[in-house]
Amino acid sequence: xxxxxxxxxxxxxxxxxxxxxxxxxxxxxxxxxxxxxxxxxxxxxxxxxxxxxxxxxxxxxxxxxxxxxxxxxxxxxxxxxxxxxxxxxxxxxxxxxxxxxxxxxxxxxxxxxxxxxxxxxxxxxxxxxxxxxxxxxxxxxxxxxxxxxxxxxxxxxxxxxxxxxxxxxxxxxxxxxxxxxxxxxxxxxxxxxxxxxxxxxxxxxxxxxxxxxxxxxxxxxxxxxxxxxxxxxxxxxxxxxxxxxxxxxxxxxxxxxxxxxxxxxxxxxxxxxxxxxxxxxxxxxxxxxxxxxxxxxxxxxxxxxxxxxxxxxxxxxxxxxxxxxxxxxxxxxxxxxxxxxxxxxxxxxxxxxxxxxxxxxxxxxxxxxxxxxxxxxxxxxxxxxxxxxxxxxxxxxxxxxxxxxxxxxxxxxxxxxxxxxxxxxxxxxxxxxxxxxxxxxxxxxxxxxxxxxxxxxxxxxxxxxxxxxxxxxxxxxxxxxxxxxxxxxxxxxxxxxxxxxxxxxxxxxxxxxxxxxxxxxxxxxxxxxxxxxxxxxxxxxxxxxxxxxxxxxxxxxxxxxxxxxxxxxxxxxxxxxxxxxxxxxxxxxxxxxxxxxxxxxxxxxxxxxxxx
Numbered sequence: 118x119x120x121x122x123x124x125x126x127x128x129x130x131x132x133x134x135x136x137x138x139x140x141x142x143x144x145x146x147x148x149x150x151x152x153x154x155x156x157x158x159x160x161x162x163x164x165x166x167x168x169x170x171x172x173x174x175x176x177x178x179x180x181x182x183x184x185x186x187x188x189x190x191x192x193x194x195x196x197x198x199x200x201x202x203x204x205x206x207x208x209x210x211x212x213x214x215x216x217x218x219x220x221x222x223x224x225x226x227x228x229x230x231x232x233x234x235x236x237x238x239x240x241x242x243x244x245x246x247x248x249x250x251x252x253x254x255x256x257x258x259x260x261x262x263x264x265x266x267x268x269x270x271x272x273x274x275x276x277x278x279x280x281x282x283x284x285x286x287x288x289x290x291x292x293x294x295x296x297x298x299x300x301x302x303x304x305x306x307x308x309x310x311x312x313x314x315x316x317x318x319x320x321x322x323x324x325x326x327x328x329x330x331x332x333x334x335x336x337x338x339x340x341x342x343x344x345x346x347x348x349x350x351x352x353x354x355x356x357x358x359x360x361x362x363x364x365x366x367x368x369x370x371x372x373x374x375x376x377x378x379x380x381x382x383x384x385x386x387x388x389x390x391x392x393x394x395x396x397x398x399x400x401x402x403x404x405x406x407x408x409x410x411x412x413x414x415x416x417x418x419x420x421x422x423x424x425x426x427x428x429x430x431x432x433x434x435x436x437x438x439x440x441x442x443x444x445x446x447x448x449x450x451x452x453x454x455x456x457x458x459x460x461x462x463x464x465x466x467x468x469x470x471x472x473x474x475x476x477x478x479x480x481x482x483x484x485x486x487x488x489x490x491x492x493x494x495x496x497x498x499x500x501x502x503x504x505x506x507x508x509x510x511x512x513x514x515x516x517x518x519x520x521x522x523x524x525x526x527x528x529x530x531x532x533x534x535x536x537x538x539x540x541x542x543x544x545x546x547x548x549x550x551x552x553x554x555x556x557x558x559x560x561x562x563x564x565x566x567x568x569x570x571x572x573x574x575x576x577x578x579x580x581x582x583x584x585x586x587x588x589x590x591x592x593x594x595x596x597x598x599x600x601x602x603x604x605x606x607x608x609x610x611x612x613x614x615x616x617x618x619x620x621x622x623x624x625x626x627x628x629x630x631x632x633x634x635x636x637x638x639x640x641x642x643x644x645x646x647x648x649x650x651x652x653x654x655x656x657x658x659x660x661x662x663x664x665x666x667x668x669x670x671x672x673x674x675x676x677x678x679x680x681x682x683x684x685x686x687x688x689x690x691x692x693x694x695x696x697x698x699x700x701x702x703x704x705x706x707x708x709x710x711x712x713x714x715x716x717x718x719x720x721x722x723x724x725x726x727x728x729x
Contacts, residue, residue, distance in 0.1 A: 620638055
């Protein structure tokens with residue numbers, strides 16, 4: 118079941134999205150109960166905010182946009198071109214207010230969700246869905262009234278809530294969801310009725326709540342037995358033993374989780390899977406029929422003379438009406454090609470068993486005609502098998518193509534990148550333009566920047582939300598060295614230095630000009646001397662290509678081939694053959710789909726030499 122964001126998660130997301138304040142609204146799309154708002158933010162450029170029941174995040178997925186609805190047209194009329202003045206959560210509820218120009222767009226994320234456009238005095242201009250309850254109405258020209266909510270973040274709230282409801286249930290239903298267990302665990306308070314909480318216990322719970330509200334974000338998606346089960350802003354105890362994948366932002370983690378859940382429920386994909394499965398079952402059935410018919414034809418041809426004699430004898434006996442038991446026994450005196458046979462005079466069929474295989478023949482039909490009929494049936498089965506295989510192949514190809522198009526595109530996919538053996542994302546520019554973009558748009562103060570000490574080298578960035586390990590710096594330095602001109606020049610090693618982001622500047626000394634992709638470096642450079650050039654091309658378990666230093670390839674790849682600078686002929690084909698010789702039967706199928714050029718395009722300068 119798809120999760121719904123808790124108030125706590127919404128709070129952390131809104132804090133993270135603070136940079137959107139001041140951004141310009143470019144376009145608004147509406148489909149079902151989902152809004153997509155395209156904005157231009159000075160720090161990030163164009164981005165898309167997705168708001169739907171139970172979820173809010175920036176998405177990098179570019180899906181097909183529907184025709185404009187009436188609601189979308191109204192939103193565009195009032196909001197396009199205006200500035201997002203503020204994006205804030207209402208109290209500690211799953212409600213977000215977007216103040217855009219002189220209007221307010223309110224998004225409710227509970228139940229089936231709703232989006233309501235109001236003027237500056239909260240008078241409703243148009244709701245996505247009109248709703249009416251005893252205590253409030255969401256209707257045009259009515260005042261928008263926020264639903265009643267209990268802000269459990271307030272000090273002393275537990276002394277006020279002297280109910281018999283257990284503390285975990287109260288926390289769960291008032292915005293913390295599964296994080297309620299984390300609060301009780303860190304506060305060391307048992308799950309008991311609120312009325313039984315002592316003042317000291319209530320203070321400990323309140324302190325734990327405050328800690329969770331202010332906890333540093335370390336966004337991750339969580340896996341269980343290989344399946345994606347959650348997206349969290351930081352680690353929590355209930356997922357202590359689960360496999361996790363770290364992301365730069367909580368929004369990215371949510372995007373991956375929810376897009377994965379949506380794909381699971383995609384009816385088109387589900388229908389395609391059913392069709393493919395049926396076609397595969399049909400192909401298997403045709404294969405079995407083909408194999409059986411081929412065996413029958415082979416046995417009849419090998420025993421043609423004896424079977425033909427038997428058929429003629431039975432037909433002759435039938436014509437002379439010799440059908441009693443004593444005369445039927447005369448057939449047994451014929452040299453039998455079969456272990457046994459039975460004759461059904463009513464149906465006009467003789468059933469033979471040859472080498473354990475049962476074959477039925479009409480005895481009033483020549484064997485040559487029976488074999489011709491079998492050959493025709495065999496051709497028909499083979500045509501059906503080929504047709505089913507083509508249909509299944511086309512359907513599979515369309516599905517795979519759609520999946521490739523819809524595959525989650527992260528911001529770093531347009532650069533060179535890999536993940537270090539200890540989990541740090543390393544990103545490098547490909548040319549002057551991407552060098553410039555990488556440093557200007559994607560470098561944070563906690564990151565580390567590396568550069569090879571040679572003209573024609575990319576800036577390489579270690580994305581970090583914690584202290585960077587020496588191992589990560591070593592692997593990133595190898596990556597930076599390999600994608601510099603040193604590889605094309607055939608050098609064995611090159612020096613690499615690393616610096617902090619504040620040491621990089623675009624301002625040139627008076628009278629000088631800094632070209633695109635180049636930057637001024639200030640202060641001390643931390644050198645890593647004689648970094649050896651060597652990379653690995655790897656294949657992951659799901660058939661994806663990775664190019665990284667050896668330690669990272671050992672950690673993340675199922676199979677890998679080590680390379681050094683060189684000019685080996687047909688390098689892509691040779692790497693592919695290496696993978697095919699070392700891989701399992703299942704992986705061979707994945708490797709067959711990989712084009713040699715795909716691998717070569719990811720190797721520095723498209724050249725290299727395989728290390729034995």
